[in-house]
Amino acid sequence: MTELLTVTGITAGYGDGPAILDGAHLTVEPGKVHCIIGPNGAGKSTLLKAICGMLKIRKGEVRFKGERLNGLRPDQIYRKGIVFVPQERALFPKMSVRENLRMGGFIMDDAHELDRRVEEVMERFPILKERAHQKAGTMSGGQQQTLAMARTMIIKPDIVMLDEPSLGLAPKIVKEMFEIMAMMAKDGITILLVEQNALMGLKHADWGVVLDLGRTLFEGPAAEVLGDPRIQELYLGGKRAA
Numbered sequence: 001m002t003e004l005l006t007v008t009g010i011t012a013g014y015g016d017g018p019a020i021l022d023g024a025h026l027t028v029e030p031g032k033v034h035c036i037i038g039p040n041g042a043g044k045s046t047l048l049k050a051i052c053g054m055l056k057i058r059k060g061e062v063r064f065k066g067e068r069l070n071g072l073r074p075d076q077i078y079r080k081g082i083v084f085v086p087q088e089r090a091l092f093p094k095m096s097v098r099e100n101l102r103m104g105g106f107i108m109d110d111a112h113e114l115d116r117r118v119e120e121v122m123e124r125f126p127i128l129k130e131r132a133h134q135k136a137g138t139m140s141g142g143q144q145q146t147l148a149m150a151r152t153m154i155i156k157p158d159i160v161m162l163d164e165p166s167l168g169l170a171p172k173i174v175k176e177m178f179e180i181m182a183m184m185a186k187d188g189i190t191i192l193l194v195e196q197n198a199l200m201g202l203k204h205a206d207w208g209v210v211l212d213l214g215r216t217l218f219e220g221p222a223a224e225v226l227g228d229p230r231i232q233e234l235y236l237g238g239k240r241a242a
């Protein structure tokens with residue numbers, strides 16, 4: 001197995017506060033969809049924030065393509081091709097769809113190339129092309145989520161980390177969101193997904209990771225996680241996977 005990213009025994013927290021992550025580990029394989037599940041407060045979002053450089057790693061390490069990422073700033077990690085979409089999506093609500101997409105390429109020096117990428121991405125998402133001049137903040141939740149996901153594609157990233165992208169969206173829109181995620185994976189983008197609806201998340205994933213109290217309790221093929229009676233009982237609401 002060739003790992004794209006490995007997280008080994010990391011400890012991290014907010015400021016000088018207690019360790020929220022306490023020995024978490026993770027193996028990320030190229031081109032696959034990885035879903036991190038676990039109860040509220042387990043540290044799922046914190047894990048994504050630690051990987052993308054928003055939180056200092058106190059112990060352990062994160063390696064990407066063999067290179068240690070510890071201590072790098074978020075923009076340096078972004079430049080390497082790891083993009084994080086937080087729960088709140090971090091769009092610029094007063095800026096247009098096109099301007100938001102351009103912001104996805106803030107690390108690109110070549111303005112023409114950036115414009116070309118924005119056009120290319122808009123071709124993939126007709127709703128964004130139609131609404132290129134609309135202010136992002138005036139769009140529906142689903143359209144904003146589409147924009148947030150499309151924006152990651154501007155720099156042709158290696159890894160996109162999505163923190164609860166389905167939050168607050170109607171079921172039909174959630175389905176569309178998972179379709180976009182599948183399209184990104186088909187394009188070769190490796191996905192790291194945190195999903196509150198663990199069953200749904202795992203059903204769309206290749207690899208499952210169970211995090212609790214800041215530790216990785218289990219990681220393995222998503223089908224195995226779905227089929228494990230103990231995990232079903234503790235983390236999947238006791239529901240048998242269909």
Ligand SMILES: Nc1ncnc2c1ncn2[C@@H]1O[C@H](COP(=O)(O)OP(=O)(O)OP(=O)(O)O)[C@@H](O)[C@H]1O
Pocket residue numbers: 014017020038039040041042043044045046047196
């Ligand atoms: N900005 C912050 N400052 C201090 N503590 C924080 C901050 N953000 C999260 N925490 C704490 O870190 C712990 C883990 O939060 P985190 O958001 O990573 O959990 P989660 O597994 O993603 O759960 P949820 O589904 O509730 O978001 C919680 O106890 C939370 O209160």
